Every structure is written in structure tokens, then in C-alpha cells.
Amino acid sequence: MVDLFLGKVLVKNNKDKDELDTEREIILRLQNRILMLFFGSGDCERCQDFAPTLKAFFKKLTDEFYVERSAQLVLLYISLDTSEDQQEKFLKELPKRCLFLPYEDPYRKELGVMFEVEDLPTVVVLRPDCSVLSPNAVKEICTLGPDCFRNWQEGAELIDRNFMMNEEFDDSNMRSMTDPIRRLKYKVEDKKKKKKKDDDDDDDDNDGGGGPWG
Numbered sequence: 001m002v003d004l005f006l007g008k009v010l011v012k013n014n015k016d017k018d019e020l021d022t023e024r025e026i027i028l029r030l031q032n033r034i035l036m037l038f039f040g041s042g043d044c045e046r047c048q049d050f051a052p053t054l055k056a057f058f059k060k061l062t063d064e065f066y067v068e069r070s071a072q073l074v075l076l077y078i079s080l081d082t083s084e085d086q087q088e089k090f091l092k093e094l095p096k097r098c099l100f101l102p103y104e105d106p107y108r109k110e111l112g113v114m115f116e117v118e119d120l121p122t123v124v125v126l127r128p129d130c131s132v133l134s135p136n137a138v139k140e141i142c143t144l145g146p147d148c149f150r151n152w153q154e155g156a157e158l159i160d161r162n163f164m165m166n167e168e169f170d171d172s173n174m175r176s177m178t179d180p181i182r183r184l185k186y187k188v189e190d191k192k193k194k195k196k197k198d199d200d201d202d203d204d205d206n207d208g209g210g211g212p213w214g
Contacts, residue, residue, distance in 0.1 A: 002030045004130060008107060010076070010099045013091050020099070029099070033072045034133070034152050037124040038098075039117045041080045042090030047121045051093040053142055054123070058095045060146045071149055078111050079103060080120065127156040 010020040010029070020026055038054065040047035054075075061071040075098040081087040084103040091100060101108050111117075115124045115135070123141065125134040133155050134140065140148050 002027050004111075005030065008105065009102055011102060012096075013077070013094055013098045013100060014096050030074060032128050033074050034128070034149075034156055035126040036073065036075045036137070037078050037111065037115065037122075037126065038075060038094075039078045039080060039112060039115075039122040039124070040090070040120055041082070042086040043082060044080075044120045047090070048093070050121045050138060050142075051090070054121075055093070055095050057141050057145060058098065061149050062095075062097055072153075073149060074099065076100065078108050080108070080112065125152055 005026055006023055008026070010026065012018045012020070020029055036058075040051070042048070058073070058075050060066045061073055064070065075095060077091065077094055077098055077100040079087045079090070079100060081090060081103070087100075087103050115122075115132070117124070119136070121138055123134075123137045124132060125137045127133055133152050137148065140151075144151070
């Protein structure tokens with residue numbers, strides 16, 4: 001994921017609008033993290049409706065009031081706003097800890113093409129190696145809330161045993177209702193590839209079932 005933004009300037013959504021503009025700063029901020037690319041616009045009513053949900057979601061995963069240690073998660077706003085003023089106004093609705101690309105950077109639109117963004121809002125979730133975990137996690141964020149991050153961790157094989165919601169200290173609460181489907185949902189392609197290889201290599205002996213969806 002770091003390679004996507006080397007040579008670019010990322011701006012923090014804080015009061016001073018601090019810039020990450022060196023290779024070292026970009027690497028330290030993005031390396032070994034799951035990245036959420038939020039494609040949106042201030043003139044999109046659905047984006048405005050989604051912004052409070054996204055803000056609460058991100059805060060519950062990265063604010064020490066809610067978690068023992070901030071999640072390995074980065075939120076990057078990819079503005080499709082029609083003016084810089086519109087972008088600045090919409091950024092006020094987003095978390096202070098999120099990052100964004102400067103309005104004048106054409107890379108914003110290039111990313112939209114790269115990830116085939118057709119609808120707004122869209123949240124593309126990337127593994128640390130830049131592969132796509134979810135092409136649009138908006139519905140998942142709205143329905144599952146912070147539980148999605150556990151799904152993403154397992155799908156990305158990014159295991160952080162120290163990450164724990166404050167209300168989940170006892171073992172009985174450590175697993176959510178979605179546990180049984182986590183690996184199935186995010187590792188389908190890998191499992192299908194492995195199944196196909198096993199079938200090709202050992203067609204007579206392999207009776208391992210019908211793939212990850214049973």
C-alpha cells in the first residue's frame with residue numbers, strides 16, 4: 001500500500017493541516033496497516049448521511065477512550081468534490097485523524113479510475129500489500145460497525161492480539177456473531193486458487209468438498 005502513495009503528499013485533517021511529504025513519513029504512517037479509501041463529495045447527499053457513521057466507526061477503532069490501543073487502520077479521504085472550498089467544508093465532518101490528498105492533486109481522480117469507483121460513497125478497503133479486501137465496505141460498516149475490522153484483520157492476516165475493545169475483556173465476548181463467515185468472506189479467491197491447484201495435482205485422491213462456500 002505504501003507504494004501507492006510514495007512521492008505524494010498526504011495531509012492530516014487536523015487544525016494545522018500537517019503534511020506527510022517524505023518517504024519516511026509515508027512509510028511510518030501506512031506500513032503494515034489496513035487502509036480505507038473513502039471516495040466521497042460534499043455535494044453528495046448519501047455521503048453526508050454516511051459521514052457521521054464513518055466518523056463514529058473510525059473513532060471507536062482508533063480513539064484510546066474506546067480501545068486499549070489504536071487499530072492498525074488508516075482512513076484516507078479521496079475527494080471528488082467540485083471545489084476546494086467544498087472539500088474543506090466536508091473535511092470538517094470527518095475524523096481529525098484521517099488523511100486526505102490535496103485538492104490540486106489529480107491523483108484523486110486516478111485512484112477513482114484505478115479502483116473502478118462508480119457510486120458515492122465508496123470505501124475501498126486495502127490490505128497492506130495493496131490487494132483489495134472489499135471494493136466497497138459502506139454497507140458492511142453500517143450494518144456491522146467496528147466488528148468489520150476484526151473481519152478485515154483476519155482477511156488481511158494482520159493479527160494484532162493487543163487490539164481489544166474496552167467492553168470485550170472477558171473471553172466470552174471476544175467473538176462476534178460474524179466469526180464463522182470471516183475467513184470465508186475475505187479469503188474466497190485464495191481458497192479457490194488452492195482448491196483448484198489441489199484438484200489439478202491430485203485429482204484422484206482429493207475429496208475435500210465444494211470450495212469455501214460449501
